Amino acid sequence: MLRLAAFINQVESHNPFKIEFNSTVIEMYKRLTPSMSFPMKYIFSNLWLFKPLLKKLIPSISSAGTAMLKTTYAFTTQKGSAGLNVLPQEAYVTANMRFIPHQGTDESIKIISDIAKQYNIETEVIHKGYPCPVVDYNSPIFKLVEDTVKKIYPGVPSTPYVMTGATDCKFFSDVCENSIRFAPLSISAKQMDSVHALDENIDIPTLVTGVDFFKTILSDWNKIYS
Structure with missing residues (x-):
């Protein structure tokens, strides 16, 4: 349980996934910018300049905004001992992941698995899905x-x-x-x-x-x- 807790803490406190402004997100902000007020309007009108700053700020401001920029995950279930006074012989935690196209299924799973190995934790894929194709907004x-x-x-x-x-x-x-x-x-x-x-x-x-x-x-x- 201690190793699982340390693993979860590592992933939660040091997010391992790459944040990128893909073309869809850039187009979204381009269309929304006219409706914004200063200073947000100025910032998102100049993404070429403020991207590095926004990559650091958005994760601490908006979980929905962050999910548009990177692979996301949520630890959903965890189990150890079945009894209050019994030390567990084994324990597990499950995670639900949603993959971003620029860092897809296999790469994202490997990142999590490599972190788990640092704590001598085995990983198993229960169900594997893949990012859906990006919609052409000019279609x-x-x-x-x-x-x-x-x-x-x-x-x-x-x-x-x-x-x-x-x-x-x-x-x-x-x-x-x-x-x-x-x-x-x-x-x-x-x-x-x-x-x-x-x-x-x-x-x-x-x-x-x-x-x-x-x-x-x-x-x-x-x-x-x-």
Whole structure:
């Protein structure tokens, strides 16, 4: 248990994964910058200058922002002894990892495994997944989504984004060149924090707007590609 604790502390206190501003994140900030106020507007308008600083600051400011820049992980379960008064003969911890394209599955797993070896801990991959292909935000399909957003949410800008978690959309990657993960629902910051947590919820009226979005995009798709 002590070795497991030391291993977890090492990974948590000295993040081993590479932080990079990929092209999608750069495009996202480019589109969001006009809506920012000073000094953020100045900083993100000059990423060429402030990238090194932001790589250090973002991990301490925003977990969601960090997840767009690097492989992420979460230690989810840990077990030692089954009895309160019994020392464990063996112990384990599991981790859930989400891989970033610039430091993919095999490289990220090796990084964690190499750290575990330093504490004489064996590692085993229970299930292996791979980063989904990056969506082309200049494609006609992405443009269709943008146009539909303009119709349903007038005045709301659209921007590409790096998903900070896995979705079932990954199962479409083998048959779709661009699997776009997008929920046309208006939610608050509090509701965003409730995702997969206690009291997860959305407002009923936003469901109506979500239905309107899908009706519109399917209708426009039919006009374009029929």
